[in-house]
Amino acid sequence: MxxxxxxxxFREQDGVSGCKGCVVSGSCSLVKCxxxxxxxxxxPGVIKFIRSLKKQKERKK
Amino acid sequence: xxxxxxxKKQESCRCHGNTDETTDGLQKVVxxxxxxxxxxxxxxxxxxxxxxxxxYPGTTVDVTRGKGRLGDKEFEIIDTPGMYSLLPITxxxxxxxxxxxxxxxxxxxxxxxxxxxxxxxxxTFQLMEAEAPVFLDLNLMDEAGRLGMKIDTGLLExxxxxxxxxxxxxxxxxxxxxxxxxxxxxNRTGRGVKYDKTVESAVQRLREMLRGEYRISKxxxxxxxxxxxxxxxSMVRERMKxxxxxxxxxxxxTKKKYSQPLNYIITIARQREIMEIIKKVTVSSPAETLDFRxxxxxxxxxxxxxxxxxxxxxxGFYEFVGVLGAQxxxxxxxxxxxxxxxxxxxxxxxxxxxxxxxxxxxFVHEYGIITLGxxxxxxxxxxxxxxxxxxxxxxxxxxxxxxxxxxxxxxxxKIGLNGRAVIPVxxxxxxDTMATMVTRTLETKRERIxxxxxxxxxxxxxxxxxxxxxxxxxxxxxLWIFAGVMATVFLFTGFLAARIIPxxxxxxxxxxxxxxxxxxxxVFTKTYTRVEWYFKEVLPLFILASILIWAGKLTGVFDLLTxxxxxxxxxxxxxxxxxxxxxxxFFRRDFGAAGLxxxxxAGLLDGIPLVVSVVTIALFMPCIAQFSMTxxxxxxxxxxSMAAFIFPFAxxxxxxxxxxxxxxxxxx
Numbered sequence: 082m083x084x085x086x087x088x089x090x091f092r093e094q095d096g097v098s099g100c101k102g103c104v105v106s107g108s109c110s111l112v113k114c115x116x117x118x119x120x121x122x123x124x125p126g127v128i129k130f131i132r133s134l135k136k137q138k139e140r141k142k
Numbered sequence: 143x144x145x146x147x148x149x150k151k152q153e154s155c156r157c158h159g160n161t162d163e164t165t166d167g168l169q170k171v172v173x174x175x176x177x178x179x180x181x182x183x184x185x186x187x188x189x190x191x192x193x194x195x196x197x198y199p200g201t202t203v204d205v206t207r208g209k210g211r212l213g214d215k216e217f218e219i220i221d222t223p224g225m226y227s228l229l230p231i232t233x234x235x236x237x238x239x240x241x242x243x244x245x246x247x248x249x250x251x252x253x254x255x256x257x258x259x260x261x262x263x264x265x266t267f268q269l270m271e272a273e274a275p276v277f278l279d280l281n282l283m284d285e286a287g288r289l290g291m292k293i294d295t296g297l298l299e300x301x302x303x304x305x306x307x308x309x310x311x312x313x314x315x316x317x318x319x320x321x322x323x324x325x326x327x328x329n330r331t332g333r334g335v336k337y338d339k340t341v342e343s344a345v346q347r348l349r350e351m352l353r354g355e356y357r358i359s360k361x362x363x364x365x366x367x368x369x370x371x372x373x374x375x376s377m378v379r380e381r382m383k384x385x386x387x388x389x390x391x392x393x394x395x396t397k398k399k400y401s402q403p404l405n406y407i408i409t410i411a412r413q414r415e416i417m418e419i420i421k422k423v424t425v426s427s428p429a430e431t432l433d434f435r436x437x438x439x440x441x442x443x444x445x446x447x448x449x450x451x452x453x454x455x456x457x458g459f460y461e462f463v464g465v466l467g468a469q470x471x472x473x474x475x476x477x478x479x480x481x482x483x484x485x486x487x488x489x490x491x492x493x494x495x496x497x498x499x500x501x502x503x504x505f506v507h508e509y510g511i512i513t514l515g516x517x518x519x520x521x522x523x524x525x526x527x528x529x530x531x532x533x534x535x536x537x538x539x540x541x542x543x544x545x546x547x548x549x550x551x552x553x554x555x556k557i558g559l560n561g562r563a564v565i566p567v568x569x570x571x572x573x574d575t576m577a578t579m580v581t582r583t584l585e586t587k588r589e590r591i592x593x594x595x596x597x598x599x600x601x602x603x604x605x606x607x608x609x610x611x612x613x614x615x616x617x618x619x620x621l622w623i624f625a626g627v628m629a630t631v632f633l634f635t636g637f638l639a640a641r642i643i644p645x646x647x648x649x650x651x652x653x654x655x656x657x658x659x660x661x662x663x664x665v666f667t668k669t670y671t672r673v674e675w676y677f678k679e680v681l682p683l684f685i686l687a688s689i690l691i692w693a694g695k696l697t698g699v700f701d702l703l704t705x706x707x708x709x710x711x712x713x714x715x716x717x718x719x720x721x722x723x724x725x726x727x728f729f730r731r732d733f734g735a736a737g738l739x740x741x742x743x744a745g746l747l748d749g750i751p752l753v754v755s756v757v758t759i760a761l762f763m764p765c766i767a768q769f770s771m772t773x774x775x776x777x778x779x780x781x782x783s784m785a786a787f788i789f790p791f792a793x794x795x796x797x798x799x800x801x802x803x804x805x806x807x808x809x810x
Contacts, residue, residue, distance in 0.1 A: 085543055085566065086544055086547065087544065089226065090177035090224050091232045091234070091386075092203075092234065094233070094234065095232040095234075111671075116231055118566070118577075119568075121669065122668050122670075122672055123671060127721050
């Protein structure tokens with residue numbers, strides 16, 4: 082995913098690690114940019130699935 | 143993840159194309175660079191059809207490899223994941239660096255975005271410091287040209303000391319020269335950065351003490367040690383064994399000589415060197431050559447022209463949230479759904495099941511969990527916040543946010559404030575609690591305190607801003623008075639803080655992506671997730687507030703507090719009923735604003751008192767969660783000092799606004 086604020090491209094796993102110290106991290110579904118800290122919502126499962134199908138199709142080509 | 147685990151190539155991989163391909167014995171050409179600079183297109187030119195895509199060992203990061211015949215020789219070409227710096231933040235950057243360190247490349251090509259050359263050269267300098275066999279491919283030269291930018295690549299080559307090739311990979315321009323540079327590559331020592339005496343002396347001492355073989359220069363290792371790179375530290379520790387402690391001592395000793403982290407000191411020195419080069423090698427032609435999108439982009443960031451654009455955007459938000467969110471949705475949910483159905487139905491059930499009035503009050507009547515907590519959350523906050531998040535997602539997806547950050551940065555500089563405080567301030571418009579946590583990423587104590595004060599005082603979060611916009615719906619003059627007061631408070635506090643807490647004013651730079659039309663799917667996803675997140679966070683708090691109010695009513699504490707608050711409330715010209723809303727405001731600014739909304743609907747609040755109440759509550763500390771985060775980040779003493787300043791300051795500002803508006807005979 083790409084941070085809408087600083088433009089850093091990162092994976093969701095890298096974005097969650099910065100939230101450990103936050104008081105609301107238990108109920109929060111935002112991903113934090115490892116560079117600037119801007120939060121972006123996680124992609125819902127359905128959208129991730131469609132994206133993975135698209136990626137597979139492109140690779141086959 | 144350790145660098146030392148990256149020595150072997152993965153046995154099983156997700157491959158396609160010619161899986162029998164072997165790359166053993168071939169010289170390696172590694173492509174590195176930030177994401178979206180055209181690495182994959184360059185890779186395609188060098189390799190042709192057959193490539194393998196596999197996870198880098200021990201990670202889930204994709205690395206693409208292929209073979210390419212250049213001249214009469216065959217090479218293995220490796221396309222690495224996006225990398226901004228040799229000091230990694232993400233796993234992808236770690237993998238890219240590991241390939242550089244462990245795969246012994248014959249040639250490293252840094253593919254760079256020509257239009258962002260200033261930012262790109264940081265990695266170039268780091269690669270030169272590491273003595274990597276590197277040359278620079280300035281790609282996307284056509285886009286730079288369209289922006290009126292000219293780069294003298296010959297002069298750049300002389301300045302930095304390594305070969306520079308200009309390309310437009312998408313149409314193949316310059317690719318032949320790029321190929322020639324690979325086949326005829328001769329490793330050259332590039333220009334180095336001269337750091338200050340303290341850093342240079344530490345680097346020298348570390349270099350002399352380093353033992354063992356490293357794939358990159360000892361100078362680069364020393365610099366990465368000074369910047370606390372965990373992977374490099376563990377690699378050196380393993381090689382140096384017992385002697386590592388003396389290296390650590392030098393690093394700690396050097397750190398103590400600066401108030402800012404060494405990473406920052408080193409980056410700033412490199413940036414100065416880069417700026418010198420940029421001044422010599424680039425020429426930007428007049429703005430007439432720019433297209434509409436670029437002109438608009440520049441206007442958005444301009445310290446003067448940016449103001450009307452920002453006001454126009456606020457007005458758009460106001461119309462969208464105020465009309466669609468507040469007037470249409472809130473009216474329907476509050477008046478019809480709750481007023482006519484849910485409240486009478488639940489009240490009927492509760493009063494028939496629970497005979498005791500005291501317990502009935504916990505769930506229904508004036509301050510009940512359902513009739514107050516749930517009603518505020520679902521009928522008032524939810525529709526307002528949802529429409530606000532739609533507008534916010536559109537703004538975010540269009541690329542306006544980085545421009546807003548640059549605009550605020552320029553404004554900050556005018557009042558003597560440092561630009562990097564921009565990031566948490568912009569984040570505060572999303573959620574003040576998280577933004578307060580982000581202030582820890584600021585380098586100096588001074589910056590952290592200023593940013594926290596600004597966030598606590600003058601930056602309403604998105605939910606609060608939504609409810610405030612809804613409150614002011616129907617009074618456009620009220621909106622501009624509110625915006626003017628908030629901007630004045632923000633700039634005045636920043637100006638004052640910058641003078642009270644002196645210090646250096648560091649540089650601020652960030653990537654500004656192109657402006658674009660927002661995608662419907664992105665807007666939907668972002669809005670949906672934000673509403674869900676907000677609702678999960680806010681609903682328990684509203685229920686808790688209802689329970690506390692119920693308990694406060696039982697014990698008499700609630701009446702005592704509202705009575706006490708009614709004095710400052712009367713002083714700023716508001717009806718005494720507003721004291722209850724201000725008490726809610728101590729929990730969350732938006733909970734308080736929802737209370738004010740109730741008063742407005744009941745016809746008890748309009749005109750000047752409405753604007754005064756909105757200004758006052760917007761200056762309150764955002765919410766209990768943000769306050770606890772301030773305690774966590776800045777300590778009890780600082781958090782309580784901020785609260786002791788903010789609450790009286792909010793009432794004082796309300797008092798002054800009331801005085802001025804009445805004095806001027808303003809009619810709203």
